[in-house]
Amino acid sequence: MSYVLGLKCRECGEKYPQKGVHVCEVCFGPLEVQYDYAAMRGKVTRESIESKPRNLWRYRDLLPINGEPKAGLSSGWTPLRRAHNLEKVLGVKELYIKDDSANYPTWSYKERVVSVAITKAIELGYDTVGCASTGNLANSVAAHAAVAGLKAFVMIPHDLEQGKVLGSLIFGPTMVRIEGNYDDVNRLCSEIADKYKWAIVNVNLRPFYTEGAKTFGFEVAEQLGWRLPKHTVCPTAGGTILPKIYKAYQEFIDLGLVADNAPKIYSAQAAGCNPVVEAIRAGHDLIKPQKPKTIAKSIAIGNPADGFYVVQAVKQSGGWGEDATDAEIVDAIKLLARTEGTWTEPAGGTTLAATIKLINSGRIPRDESICVCITGNGLKTVEVVVDQLEPPTSIPPKLDAFDALMATYQAQQAKTPAKVPAGV
Amino acid sequence: MAVKIRIPTPLRSVTNGADMVEVQAGTVDEALKNLCAQFSGMEKRLYKQPGELNRFVNIYVNDEDIRFLNNLQTPIKDGDDISVVPAIAGG
Structure with a gap:
């Protein structure tokens, strides 16, 4: 059954x-899925969740689909690992x-948001999906559309890394490189969604798409x-995932699935x-757009749609924001x-670098639990x-x-007695 | 100056379906005010209060966000193209 009431x-x-x-036709504000939380009480429990398969759909009661999941049946349930080595290096508990x-x-x-969006696209009767992407989203849309048998059009800025480009092309979508930055791609995609009646996952499926990010939390x-x-600590690009992780925490607190430890959330940017x-x-609510200039292309979004809500979630939780240089x-x-x-x-380097700075500045105490959100692959x-990197x-x-060679190596080792990981 | 304003889908219910409206204006603010004067219901969609746009309304002149120009006071030349664009989730 579905607990979805509608959009607001x-x-x-x-x-x-x-x-x-x-977006809202009255004020352009973002639309949020409304659920019947009262009806979930006593039904959505730790046991009901634990009884479901280990993929992101084990949280389907808190996701905006009406029927069965149609994509991402092997997505999600990624490792959460205790980072003992990093704890020692950073001096945290x-x-x-x-x-x-x-x-x-x-x-x-992106598998999280796309699995929900593709399922919703099928439910709503679309035969073509698309996206405006800095790379990862395009990869995910292309792969899931291939499995679902949907046509895919993915739009990217012209200067993306080759891995991100090939990582879409292999799945056979129509890929269009737009001569501009991500914000230019976005603007074009909003016009494309209007004109061609496609399901552009982060445009006209945005209310459903963004909900998928909760599964991370x-x-x-x-x-x-x-x-x-x-x-x-979470990276911020367009501002989707951070507020949704915070929402996920709050939903679990409200449903009585976890204790309320007043979790704090932090935004990391390049x-x-x-x-x-x-x-x-x-201390502003207003986001002043920027022209991005960073190696962190997947999070180079100068005009973040949900930036306002990132600021709100960070403020409400008592968290903070930190940035990191390319080096x-x-x-x-x-x-x-x-x-x-x-x-x-x-993006992950940005998040860890920001975490280190937040720890060193005392914003994050060394003796409390910390989770670093790694959202993409090197x-x-x-x-x-x-x-x-040193060539071989x-x-x-x-x-x-x-x-x-070993003689040289051992001589070098003798000069540097303690092994210190790079970057510290 | 005669300028064209591109109307996004969410606003077309107000413009009787028109995706492009031509107005006379010397600045972005004048252009949008003239648009509001032509279509009832447009003003509350664009403006929070006079001189201040709603939080999620993005305005572009040709291909530039007006926040990189002179905001609502950005001057308009004959033939300029103004776009009203809703914000888009990340990717």
């Missing part, structure tokens, strides 16, 4: 039925990595043993595209790989590290050549 504007309260609709670089099938958090809570981390962090620092981002990517064996893309963005040594296939 977050700004002015105008109500809408479930349909493909982008309890640190977790929620690792959506391992989200199937295209290795980013639900999983963190359940995997932590039905409790919430005290501090959650210094070259930090409109939300700037607003948090200045700090690369250092954090290496640190995460060399301590925890996770290779993330620059294999798609090799460009950012290709010149940052080449030798002839002779033992004496290897022995000579």
Whole structure:
């Protein structure tokens, strides 16, 4: 059964039925799915969730679908790992990595939003889906559309990393590179959705799409043993995931599934595209758009649609915002790989780098639980590290050549007694 | 100056379905005010109060967000193209 009541504007309260609709027609505010929470009480329980398969649809009672899931049956339920090595390096007591670089099938958090959007597109009778994307979303839309037998049109900025481009093309969508930045792509897509009557997942399916991001927060809570981390650090691009993780925590609290530990949430952005962090620092609600200039292309959104709600969630929770330079981002990517064996893309590097700065500045206490949200995979963005890693040594296939190499290596080791991970 | 204003789907119920409206104006603010004068119900959709747009209304002149120009006071040339664009979720 479905607990969905309909859609309601977050700004002015105008109500809408479930349909493909982008924003409130009265004030342009975002539409939020309304649920019958009273009817969920006693029915949506830890046991009811634990009895379902280990994918993101185990939280389907809190997702806006009416029938059976049509996409993403193997998506979600990504690892939440205790990061003991990173704890030692950073000098903190309890640190977790929620690792959506391992989200199937295209290795980013986008599987969550797309699984819901594609299911909804089918429910609403669309035969063509699309998106405006910085790469990860396009990958996910292309893959899930291929499985669902839908036509896919994915629109991206012209300067994306090759891994992100090929990561869509392999699934056979129609891909269009737009000569502009993501905000230009967005603007065009809003006009395309209007004209061609397609389901553009982050345009006219946005109210349903964004709800999928809650599953990231639900999983963190359940995997932590039905409790919430005290501090959650999350990257911010368009502003979808952070408010939805916070909403997920609040929904679990309200349903009595977890204790209310007053969780705090923090926004991480690249210094070259930090409109939300700037607003948090200045104490403003108003987001001043920027022209992005950063290696963290997946989060280079200068005019974040839901930036306002990121600021609200951060403020309400008592969290904060922090940014990271390109150099700090690369250092954090290496640190995460060399301590925890996770290779993330620059968005994840941004999040870890911001976490470190929040810890060092005292914003996040060292003795409380911290969750770092890793939302994408480094294999798609090799460009950012290709010149940052020591190239391998080449030798002839002779033992004496290897022995000579080892002599050099051991001499180097003798000079640096303690092994310190890079980037610290 | 004669300028064209592109009307997005959510506002077309107000413009009787028109996706493009031509107005005379010297600034963005004048253009939008003239649009509001032509269609009842437009003003509350665009403006929170005089001189202040609703939070989620983005206005572009040709291809530039007016917040990078001179906001509502951005001057308009003959033939300029104004777009009203709702915000879009990330990707």
